[in-house]
Amino acid sequence: MTAVPAPIAVALDAPDLDTAARWASQVTPHVSTVKVGLELYLRYGPDVVASVRGASGVQVFLDLKLHDIPATVAGATRAVARLKPAYLTVHAAGGPAMIRAAAEAAPDTRVAAVTVLTSLDDADLAGIGLAGPASDAVLRLAALSVEAGARALVCSAHEAAAVRAEVGPEITLITPGVRPAGAATQDQARVATPEQALAAGADLLVIGRPITGAPDPGAAAASIATSLRHVV
Ligand SMILES: O=C(O)c1cc(=O)[nH]c(=O)n1[C@@H]1O[C@H](COP(=O)(O)O)[C@@H](O)[C@H]1O
Numbered sequence: 001m002t003a004v005p006a007p008i009a010v011a012l013d014a015p016d017l018d019t020a021a022r023w024a025s026q027v028t029p030h031v032s033t034v035k036v037g038l039e040l041y042l043r044y045g046p047d048v049v050a051s052v053r054g055a056s057g058v059q060v061f062l063d064l065k066l067h068d069i070p071a072t073v074a075g076a077t078r079a080v081a082r083l084k085p086a087y088l089t090v091h092a093a094g095g096p097a098m099i100r101a102a103a104e105a106a107p108d109t110r111v112a113a114v115t116v117l118t119s120l121d122d123a124d125l126a127g128i129g130l131a132g133p134a135s136d137a138v139l140r141l142a143a144l145s146v147e148a149g150a151r152a153l154v155c156s157a158h159e160a161a162a163v164r165a166e167v168g169p170e171i172t173l174i175t176p177g178v179r180p181a182g183a184a185t186q187d188q189a190r191v192a193t194p195e196q197a198l199a200a201g202a203d204l205l206v207i208g209r210p211i212t213g214a215p216d217p218g219a220a221a222a223s224i225a226t227s228l229r230h231v232v
Pocket residue numbers: 011013037063089114116117118119154155176177178186188206207208209210
């Protein structure tokens with residue numbers, strides 16, 4: 001019997017399309033979603049979505065982190081809505097009118113508001129001048145994003161349980177900053193293991209380098225997927 005793909009979005013942060021398409025085909029038996037980010041999209045444009053979706057038809061998460069005035073974000077969102085991504089990211093800090101503009105421009109896509117990047121810690125927020133700690137800032141941005149029409153939120157696993165309590169069960173919680181126990185954190189600050197993220201209430205775990213940097217990305221994805229089957 002084939003196992004149900006795990007709730008993981010593999011970040012295809014590759015320098016070239018062949019590598020990204022190879023990673024996508026290696027991981028798609030094991031995961032529900034692949035994520036196209038700025039590196040790939042800015043180099044190859046909209047065609048990259050069909051290339052990584054491939055024959056499997058895996059869900060594509062388009063991570064463009066839009067952040068501009070509402071009219072510009074509405075236009076950009078309309079421009080990519082025809083690619084039918086399951087998720088499209090915008091920065092929550094763009095404010096409610098911008099988030100609403102994106103949500104209205106792509107009714108068939110879950111607009112995911114990025115609250116506080118998982119690469120930032122409390123000291124970074126103080127430096128930026130954003131009222132912290134990160135746990136408070138995430139909750140504040142999560143509430144305003146959902147009120148403005150976002151149907152998904154991006155936060156770290158550290159905040160997932162509190163965000164879930166704040167926004168209820170209908171909102172998709174997406175958590176990057178995921179590292180298997182003992183793996184290097186690299187440029188991530190607010191990290192958790194896959195099991196911790198799922199147990200905290202995340203619906204979709206974004207995982208990049210721990211999978212794509214492994215000698216066999218397919219095997220790495222399968223191993224993490226298996227570890228999640230034991231989490232209730
Ligand atoms: O929106 C995202 O996906 C995102 C938000 C965030 O707060 N932190 C974050 O790391 N990401 C993305 O998640 C991925 C994490 O990759 P790894 O650090 O390699 O697992 C990258 O593609 C980031 O762009």
